[in-house]
Amino acid sequence: MVSRTRFDDSDCPVARSVDAIGDWWSLLIVRDAFDGSRRFGEFQRSLGVAKNILTTRLRALVAGGVLASVPASDGSAYREYVLTPKGEALFPVIVALRQWGEQHFFTPGEPHSELVDRRAGHPLRPLEVHAEDGRRVTPGDTTVRKVPEE
Amino acid sequence: MVSRTRFDDSDCPVARSVDAIGDWWSLLIVRDAFDGSRRFGEFQRSLGVAKNILTTRLRALVAGGVLASVPASDGSAYREYVLTPKGEALFPVIVALRQWGEQHFFTPGEPHSELVDRRAGHPLRPLEVHAEDGRRVTPGDTTVRKVPEE
DNA sequence: CCGTATCCATTCCGATACTG
DNA sequence: CAGTATCGGAATGGATACGG
Numbered sequence: 406m407v408s409r410t411r412f413d414d415s416d417c418p419v420a421r422s423v424d425a426i427g428d429w430w431s432l433l434i435v436r437d438a439f440d441g442s443r444r445f446g447e448f449q450r451s452l453g454v455a456k457n458i459l460t461t462r463l464r465a466l467v468a469g470g471v472l473a474s475v476p477a478s479d480g481s482a483y484r485e486y487v488l489t490p491k492g493e494a495l496f497p498v499i500v501a502l503r504q505w506g507e508q509h510f511f512t513p514g515e516p517h518s519e520l521v522d523r524r525a526g527h528p529l530r531p532l533e534v535h536a537e538d539g540r541r542v543t544p545g546d547t548t549v550r551k552v553p554e555e
Numbered sequence: 556m557v558s559r560t561r562f563d564d565s566d567c568p569v570a571r572s573v574d575a576i577g578d579w580w581s582l583l584i585v586r587d588a589f590d591g592s593r594r595f596g597e598f599q600r601s602l603g604v605a606k607n608i609l610t611t612r613l614r615a616l617v618a619g620g621v622l623a624s625v626p627a628s629d630g631s632a633y634r635e636y637v638l639t640p641k642g643e644a645l646f647p648v649i650v651a652l653r654q655w656g657e658q659h660f661f662t663p664g665e666p667h668s669e670l671v672d673r674r675a676g677h678p679l680r681p682l683e684v685h686a687e688d689g690r691r692v693t694p695g696d697t698t699v700r701k702v703p704e705e
Numbered sequence: 706c707c708g709t710a711t712c713c714a715t716t717c718c719g720a721t722a723c724t725g
Numbered sequence: 726c727a728g729t730a731t732c733g734g735a736a737t738g739g740a741t742a743c744g745g
């Protein structure tokens with residue numbers, strides 16, 4: 406049925422995450438959900454994706470527990486799509502991608518959308534990776550280990 | 556040439572990042588690079604991907620400045636693929652995906668690979684998003700703004 | 706061991722038309 | 726507005742064979 410290589414049985418959490426999200430469209434849907442989109446039409450206009458594709462992706466994200474389909478808040482007969490707690494937990498992923506993009510694909514002063522702290526109106530602090538004891542770590546400070554130890 | 560919808564002119568940094576990475580295979584190649592893979596064969600065995608696909612993805616990642624192709628360190632005639640600074644800057648992205656996966660797709664005690672601080676041998680601290688003043692922020696505390704203000 | 710070249714089946718996407 | 730149904734073309738991905 407699915408021919409794309411699946412990673413859902415990998416022992417690597419990155420691979421399973423990638424598999425659960427599905428594809429790039431799905432990730433951008435999640436991004437829009439963080440930005441406040443809830444309605445089918447909102448996603449569609451924002452993404453410019455074909456409606457059948459959007460339907461498929463929304464369904465998959467709901468099935469995967471990332472989005473929940475709830476009755477429309479305006480009392481209409483339609484659905485709205487909101488992030489579940491599991492979906493909200495993707496926040497650092499989106500923020501990390503956003504910061505990487507801002508840093509490497511925009512010239513200074515080039516118009517772009519920016520994620521800001523609502524209270525102060527300022528951009529967020531760059532994400533940092535820390536060890537358990539609070540030390541900041543770089544990629545070279547880390548290593549991948551199988552659990553349980555083999 | 557490429558029919559997949561491109562996002563490289565979007566004003567959203569997330570979209571440009573997604574576009575630059577290319578596809579899921581590329582992201583897993585980057586993951587392997589963080590894990591220490593450098594050789595064609597290492598990537599191929601780890602990923603189980605067809606060689607022609609791997610060639611394409613490596614080339615794209617090199618072209619995109621994420622990986623650099625350098626002479627093999629063992630003196631052989633081949634190339635090795637190492638992360639550039641731009642590629643290393645994807646560290647938080649990989650860590651975020653890894654942590655999301657660990658949290659949501661593994662049962663407690665299920666074997667998996669884990670990223671640990673090499674010095675202490677402990678897992679990393681969960682990523683947190685902070686405002687400029689150091690306050691921790693959740694998705695609801697943030698909003699997306701166009702820059703410059705429209 | 707490291708790729709390149711070719712081939713083919715699959716599928717994915719986008720457009721369009723249609724329904725409630 | 727929110728989907729569903731269908732269709733054709735493009736292109737990707739995997740297998741395989743080949744070459745440096």
